[in-house]
Amino acid sequence: MIDNISWLAIYPEIVLLVMACVIALVDLGVKSRTRTPTYILTLLTLVVVAVLEAMYARNGTTFYGWGNMVVSDSMGSWLKCFAAVAMMITMVYGRPYAADRDMLRGGEMFTLSLLSLLGMFVMIGANNFLVVYLGLELLTLASYALVALRRDHSQSVEAAMKYFVLGAMASGFLLYGLSMIYGATGSLDIGQVFQAINGGQIRHQVLVFGTVFVVAGLGFKLGVVPFHMWVPDVYQGAPTAITLLIGSAPKLAAFGMTMRLLVDGLLPLAFDWQQMLMVMAVCSLLIGNLAGLQQTNIKRMLAYSTISQMGFVLLGLMSGVIHGNVDTSAVENAYSSAMFYVVTYVLTTLAAFGVILLLARDGFESEEISDFAGLNQRSPLYAGVMALCLFSMAGIPPMVGFYAKLSVLQALVSSGETSHIALAVFAVVMSLIGAFYYLRVVKVMYFDKPLTATNVSAPLDVRTVLTLNAAALLVLGLLPGGLMSLCADAIVRALAT
Template sequence: MMHMNWPVIYPELLLLVLACAVALVDLFVQDPKRRPTFWLAQVSLAVVAALHLLQAHEGVTLYGMQDMVVADPMGHLLAFFSAVAVMVTLAYAQPYIGPRDMLKGEFFTLAMFVLLGICVMVSANNFLVVYLGLELMSLSLYALVALRRDNATATEAAMKYFVLGALASGFLLYGLSMMYGATGTLEIPGVLAAISTGQVNDTVLVFGLVFVVAGLAFKLGAAPFHMWVPDVYHGAPTAVTLLIAGAPKLAAFGMTIRVLVDGLFGLAVEWQQMLIVLALASLVLGNLAAIAQSNLKRMLAYSAIAQMGFMLLALASGVVGQEDADRVHNAYSSAMFYMVTYTLTTLGTMGLVMLLSREGFESEEITDLAGLSRRAPWMAGVMAVFMFSLAGIPPTVGFYAKLAVLQALVTTGVSGYVWLAIIAVLLSLIGAFYYLRIVKVMYFDEPPQGAPAVLQGSGVNALLAVNGAAVLVLGILPSGLMAMCRDAIVKALTS
């Protein structure tokens, strides 16, 4: 454990400088396709991702800025995956945003600020830093949703997102202020130490916990704090929907681990009960509501709510009765693995929806995929792989991720948790229905009359193929990524 200042935050400082550079360079770009801006943003993100990966491999935990910031393998790994997710998002978005009057420098700069907010959140060791990162990420996303000013649907989605997001931020801040009132400190390790003394006012603490969990549940999009998810996913331009559905989920996971596990571990029994309620509500509502959707983006939004429910089950199975550290690490690392692989699959699914859209036409109804196997066979194949992964069908990575979560539940040896695992499996069977319906529409339905040939840009197609291959390969060989997640969690909880 080392205390330093600037080295701890230099990837974030570099990202801030590069984001400002992208904004300035864009002022002088004449190319209508904004290629110099795009490539400068991608190179910048690649450099930041490489820095985080190198530091994650070093496996050292550093503290800086009066212990307000911690740089540990978990933070670096989440920041690395987030940076890669933003890079992939920008690559998928490039052909999509051009005809929609969104190909501006602001799109790239704001995407980089979203990533900066994520990096700040996952490296926070103080409640104020958590909140600072959250607001930086959220405000950039609100602006991105409203980037198409002339589009009524996008503007409405931005308003809903902004109002509900402000409400959730208020919940979180109120909860954190109660934590401060009860423990007298904003430092996450300080809160943990104060709770373990047993001298803290329990009433204030539990009230604060309720507000904190509500704020975290909103950011994860878990029911009953899910109201914004379907409307924002549907209303935002698909490129922005992907930006919301990808990297910020990793940030919300990082924030949950930092606040609940690092800071409020002494209250684990209380917050695990809350997470179980949220998880069951999300699984039931997400899976049942998704069946009724005819819009692909809304269906994916409800599917995201159900997937978050699954991940929360892993977080809720960490501390049960007399604990051995090994099982706790296993539960949290399976939750992290679930989030990383879910993000990977979501990137591909939304990327494909963008690829199928063209000028003046959004390919977002499920019927728009009819007969895709005849119009673009390999695209239908890749989409089928993503759907199988989301449904948890082997040999895709989604199957292994769900299996890891169920294993975390069953190995508690408590009958209640075993029942939770059974309920989760039954609700996943309902989920399989609407994922497989997409496959059925692509392969067995007739293409609509006059359906145009699918336009295929070579670069994006190659990326989509790699994305699909990653979902399959990680499903067959998951141990490397699982070991990375486990190592990161162990170091985050023991440092």
């Protein structure tokens, strides 16, 4: 019998699913080129869902439903809340761009975006291998369709095909790894898998082999080396509004899925998977920053930036357990710093792509770094917003990106391990190299002559949200304690259960 707790655990998901269907039906009668009724309904849905998740998170109660297949806890609720807010901002930034390129002909963009968010919610709230995979497939299938939304644009269709082929391969890796762990432990329940491994009655080699495939699947969703091949091509080829969607909220879902599988389920194998994360982090920082130096396309540059930024997240995730010993304070410090990093990175990405979308106009994409020449002379506000984003990504104080990097480095150094301290030094050196290609864009905006005299204009809702988005980067950089405490409390509550 299904109890009230089971329904309570998935109320936001039910709202999302029902409203996605309602919006698809309502849109059939909408004739507006900009799909205003559909757009407003979508934003209202996202606001309601974000408020619901914030209420769940503030309550702080952890409960399980549907035969322990779904979990609702503070960490998951905050990640879902932030994902809903990120999707809302994406819709605000992306609608004018999509309307100019005839991408709103049938309103699929709004419906598919809600379905992709539903997939993220399922991934974050999963407590069972089957539910994890169900959420992942719902997210990826909607994402494939969104990337190919400009059906008459060959570059978008090509990006969608690459994304589909590589995504299918990554899903296969993850499914194969999960099936091996199921075969070894006899359970699909993440909590029972943890207990079985902790009992020590299972062949270690089989579990490690399965863990390798699971980490490979997670590496693809995070976009880290050596599973990064899709990131630059999809970022560049997809319509910019869809690039923003793929590069923001799904990172929160990927982090949530990583926490569920590696920490909630496979923590006794931390010594094994942390080594894999360390190699992936080092390679991501190295290749992401060195390849970023060579880029002239800003979307491709930000793709390699994403790869290096996710390397920092992996550094946080791999510094929690020392020599197989689980120290509560070290684990909480490491994972909360990684969560803080992901949240602030998504916030920064939203504002950066918001400016790129602003500069694009009908028939002109504004994807080359040279397109930003003299932006300060054309629009000091938007040049300032982009500069704040780039400073934050480079880790320059007082931007929030500086504190995010500092918290991860502090988690590494506080472990006292020589290898971790060496990794921290390496990460700092890589950040210095990466700062070059961020500051190069700032130089182009402020010191190069403009190539066009076209004024930059935007609707009121876009200007308002973009200004608030940029202000948040500065305010959170000056006063990071509130968000850091929120992440730490969420991780503590998640680990306690």
